[in-house]
Amino acid sequence: xPTATARLDVDALLADPSIRIVVCCGAGGVxxxxxxxxxxxxxxxxxxxxxxxxTIDPARRLAQSLGLTELDNTPRQVKGIDTDSSGGExxxxxxDMKRTFDEVVQAHTDPARAQEIFANPxxxxxxxxxxxxxxxxAMEKLGQLRSRDxxxxxxxxxxxxxxxxxFLDAPARLSxxxxxxxxxxxxxxxxAGGRSMFNLVTASFGVFSRVVQKVIGAQxxxxxxxxxxxLDSMFGGFRQRAERTYQVLQDxxxxxxxxxxxEPDAVREAQYFAERLVAERMPLAxxxxxxxxxxxxxxxxxASLAAADALDAxxxxxxxxxxxxxHAALVxxxxxxxxxxxxxxxxxxxxxxVPVTAQPADIHDVDGLRTIGxxxxx
Amino acid sequence: MGSxxxxxxxxxxxxxxxxxGGTGKTTVAAALALALARGGRRTLLVEVEGRQGIAQLFxxxxxxxxxxxxATTPDGGEVRAxxxxxxxxxxxxxxxxxxxxxxxxxxRKLGAIDFATTIAPGLRDVLLTGKVKEATTRSVNGRRAYHxxxxxxxxxxxxxxxxxxxxxxxxxxxxGPIKSQSEGVAALLRSPMTAVHVVTLxxxxxxxxxxxxxxxxxxxxxxxxxxxxxxxxxxxxxxxGRVTKQELKRGLAAAGLPADAGSVAAxxxxxxxxxxxxxxxxSLRTELxxxxxxxxxxxxxxDGVDAAALRTLADRLAGRG
Ligand SMILES: Nc1ncnc2c1ncn2[C@@H]1O[C@H](COP(=O)(O)OP(=O)(O)OP(=O)(O)O)[C@@H](O)[C@H]1O
Ligand SMILES: Nc1ncnc2c1ncn2[C@@H]1O[C@H](COP(=O)(O)OP(=O)(O)OP(=O)(O)O)[C@@H](O)[C@H]1O
Ligand SMILES: [Mg+2]
Ligand SMILES: [Mg+2]
Numbered sequence: 261x262p263t264a265t266a267r268l269d270v271d272a273l274l275a276d277p278s279i280r281i282v283v284c285c286g287a288g289g290v291x292x293x294x295x296x297x298x299x300x301x302x303x304x305x306x307x308x309x310x311x312x313x314x315t316i317d318p319a320r321r322l323a324q325s326l327g328l329t330e331l332d333n334t335p336r337q338v339k340g341i342d343t344d345s346s347g348g349e350x351x352x353x354x355x356d357m358k359r360t361f362d363e364v365v366q367a368h369t370d371p372a373r374a375q376e377i378f379a380n381p382x383x384x385x386x387x388x389x390x391x392x393x394x395x396x397x398a399m400e401k402l403g404q405l406r407s408r409d410x411x412x413x414x415x416x417x418x419x420x421x422x423x424x425x426x427f428l429d430a431p432a433r434l435s436x437x438x439x440x441x442x443x444x445x446x447x448x449x450x451x452a453g454g455r456s457m458f459n460l461v462t463a464s465f466g467v468f469s470r471v472v473q474k475v476i477g478a479q480x481x482x483x484x485x486x487x488x489x490x491l492d493s494m495f496g497g498f499r500q501r502a503e504r505t506y507q508v509l510q511d512x513x514x515x516x517x518x519x520x521x522x523e524p525d526a527v528r529e530a531q532y533f534a535e536r537l538v539a540e541r542m543p544l545a546x547x548x549x550x551x552x553x554x555x556x557x558x559x560x561x562x563a564s565l566a567a568a569d570a571l572d573a574x575x576x577x578x579x580x581x582x583x584x585x586x587h588a589a590l591v592x593x594x595x596x597x598x599x600x601x602x603x604x605x606x607x608x609x610x611x612x613x614v615p616v617t618a619q620p621a622d623i624h625d626v627d628g629l630r631t632i633g634x635x636x637x638x
Numbered sequence: 639m640g641s642x643x644x645x646x647x648x649x650x651x652x653x654x655x656x657x658x659g660g661t662g663k664t665t666v667a668a669a670l671a672l673a674l675a676r677g678g679r680r681t682l683l684v685e686v687e688g689r690q691g692i693a694q695l696f697x698x699x700x701x702x703x704x705x706x707x708x709a710t711t712p713d714g715g716e717v718r719a720x721x722x723x724x725x726x727x728x729x730x731x732x733x734x735x736x737x738x739x740x741x742x743x744x745x746r747k748l749g750a751i752d753f754a755t756t757i758a759p760g761l762r763d764v765l766l767t768g769k770v771k772e773a774t775t776r777s778v779n780g781r782r783a784y785h786x787x788x789x790x791x792x793x794x795x796x797x798x799x800x801x802x803x804x805x806x807x808x809x810x811x812x813x814g815p816i817k818s819q820s821e822g823v824a825a826l827l828r829s830p831m832t833a834v835h836v837v838t839l840x841x842x843x844x845x846x847x848x849x850x851x852x853x854x855x856x857x858x859x860x861x862x863x864x865x866x867x868x869x870x871x872x873x874x875x876x877x878x879g880r881v882t883k884q885e886l887k888r889g890l891a892a893a894g895l896p897a898d899a900g901s902v903a904a905x906x907x908x909x910x911x912x913x914x915x916x917x918x919x920x921s922l923r924t925e926l927x928x929x930x931x932x933x934x935x936x937x938x939x940x941d942g943v944d945a946a947a948l949r950t951l952a953d954r955l956a957g958r959g
Binding site for chain 2: 288289319320321420524525555556557558559563567568570571574576577579580581582583584585586587589590592620621622
């Protein structure tokens with residue numbers, strides 16, 4: 261048997277009724293949103309599944325063609341897809357991080373408390389800008405969609421971040437932050453001359469909190485402690501929810517698809533992520549190598565360039581000469597990409613892979629998504 | 639590049655390089671620092687995101703919080719590099735005003751500094767930009783320490799907030815050193831001494847984000863320098879709408895290559911895909927040109943970015959090659 265790794269069977273995955281969640285992860289800009297949307301279209305059209313796609317910051321034109329113009333943070337049915345014969349449905353939504361955060365607060369506290377939290381400037385900053393909030397809220401939304409038990413299949417896109425790992429790490433970072441331990445420590449007065457073996461540390465804290473008050477302002481610290489105190493009561497709920505969603509991600513009903521571009525950095529990232537999924541016992545279903553180039557003309561780069569130069573020297577076949585140069589560049593690129601892909605395969609021989617051809621233009625409509633879907637399932 | 643010419647092309651003293659993630663900010667910032675060091679000058683290349691992108695690019699050990707020589711030019715120019723660490727910058731800053739000493743180091747171990755800069759992201763940004771300002775305006779024996787400072791900045795999505803230090807720190811202390819620090823930084827960023835260059839690829843999302851960022855920064859009163867199109871490909875099949883099978887068949891035959899129907903069709907499909915791509919790139923180029931900023935194109939280098947490649951890119955930025 262050849263040593264090549266198994267090919268990822270996307271149709272089998274989408275058709276499998278025991279798979280309820282597909283998470284598309286990967287480094288920034290590799291094609292997570294496109295892949296998620298393409299999988300959604302295919303699951304609904306070909307496999308008759310009642311599907312919802314949770315997208316995050318989709319490109320404008322793609323959002324428009326999915327009908328994602330209402331920002332109401334709930335799924336809307338996508339028109340213009342063909343589910344007559346399959347009986348499936350496609351719904352799509354775009355994550356509104358601030359609104360999702362608001363919903364969590366509302367779910368865990370009384371209206372008066374909620375208003376107090378919403379008015380806190382620190383909450384306002386944090387719910388819209390803290391790095392990690394988006395990841396946390398994506399998980400929260402996934403938890404909500406799943407608990408309603410309305411969907412055969414939930415396809416989840418993940419936030420643009422430098423590293424795919426952020427999706428897994430951010431919720432923990434946020435909850436560590438929210439539990440306020442550091443803040444209490446920071447605001448505690450120094451016990452000068454105390455008997456603690458951490459004398460220097462406690463004394464430092466005294467100096468430090470005074471300095472911090474001066475530097476960042478007493479008002480900010482007051483707002484912050486108000487915020488932390490208000491959240492304290494609901495914090496347990498916060499953490500529990502995040503933990504529950506984390507467990508769902510470890511369940512067999514979930515399949516992670518790792519999307520990567522065939523470039524050295526991206527594939528290195530993909531390796532870290534794959535290792536991490538294994539360590540977390542999260543099911544990695546396969547690798548989508550997106551925007552791969554290929555050629556069907558059997559002519560190597562050197563020969564192609566030599567022929568182009570010869571044609572130019574002879575003088576009257578400029579178009580073919582250029583076409584041959586285009587071909588040579590393509591061959592070189594496919595060779596580089598193959599080498600890079602090989603590195604991942606060597607590191608993870610058990611992970612099934614599928615290449616998706618780079619389309620000449622961006623993908624912004626349902627037709628384009630079908631093309632990607634076909635490539636994914638080829 | 640002659641010094642006059644260089645000054646005309648890159649008049650600023652602080653060059654902030656932004657762009658969508660992965661478009662080549664670090665690469666372009668390094669090439670620019672190299673280009674501006676020519677003629678026996680000294681430049682400083684700064685990164686602020688704690689990613690050690692400069693060390694990776696130059697293949698060196700991780701950079702400490704310290705200005706270190708990282709490259710030289712044949713005519714005696716020198717590029718130094720600095721990875722500004724927000725925690726170190728905060729400690730340095732506190733030391734300057736409050737003399738924390740060893741206590742500060744102890745706090746760092748506890749993660750307290752990280753916490754303080756996290757609860758107030760504006761604080762972190764003003765510390766980072768404050769350090770950049772200090773290097774830009776520093777003089778040694780009455781002469782500028784650096785001819786130019788090049789900042790490998792956060793991506794387009796965050797650049798507005800990062801550079802808009804006064805608004806972001808308005809929520810912080812109303813008086814005291816932080817306030818005067820952020821006002822000083824804001825004044826430098828809004829002066830002709832600073833230019834923000836936007837790196838993009840000829841792809842839809844990076845171009846969109848470039849346009850958004852330029853709009854945002856302009857509204858903030860921060861000056862835009864150049865739009866730098868990275869990874870541009872040679873204009874093969876220029877001015878062609880389509881390529882016919884007949885001409886390819888003739889051409890392949892003339893080159894003594896197989897000219898069977900399959901080969902011709904395959905070559906035609908590749909040429910046609912290339913033309914589709916070119917057409918899209920052309921319209922994106924037009925969109926970029928409409929932003930009204932000077933544009934420079936840097937070629938896509940086949941074998942990745944090494945020292946020689948950086949020199950090639952620096953040549954282009956210097957208006958040569
Ligand atoms: N196979 C493909 N061929 C051509 N273009 C593609 C392909 N896949 C994705 N693209 C294009 O690449 C761009 C980035 O894709 P996408 O938005 O899906 O990436 P992402 O991983 O979600 O990015 P981010 O990390 O910013 O969220 C889009 O313009 C998309 O149309
Ligand atoms: N002109 C070029 N030709 C070929 N490869 C390039 C070119 N410019 C950049 N690259 C490569 O593209 C990749 C991304 O470049 P770089 O790291 O400079 O981008 P960046 O914008 O700093 O990314 P990030 O947002 O992750 O910081 C690197 O692998 C780099 O070597
Ligand atoms: Mg996306
Ligand atoms: Mg970088």
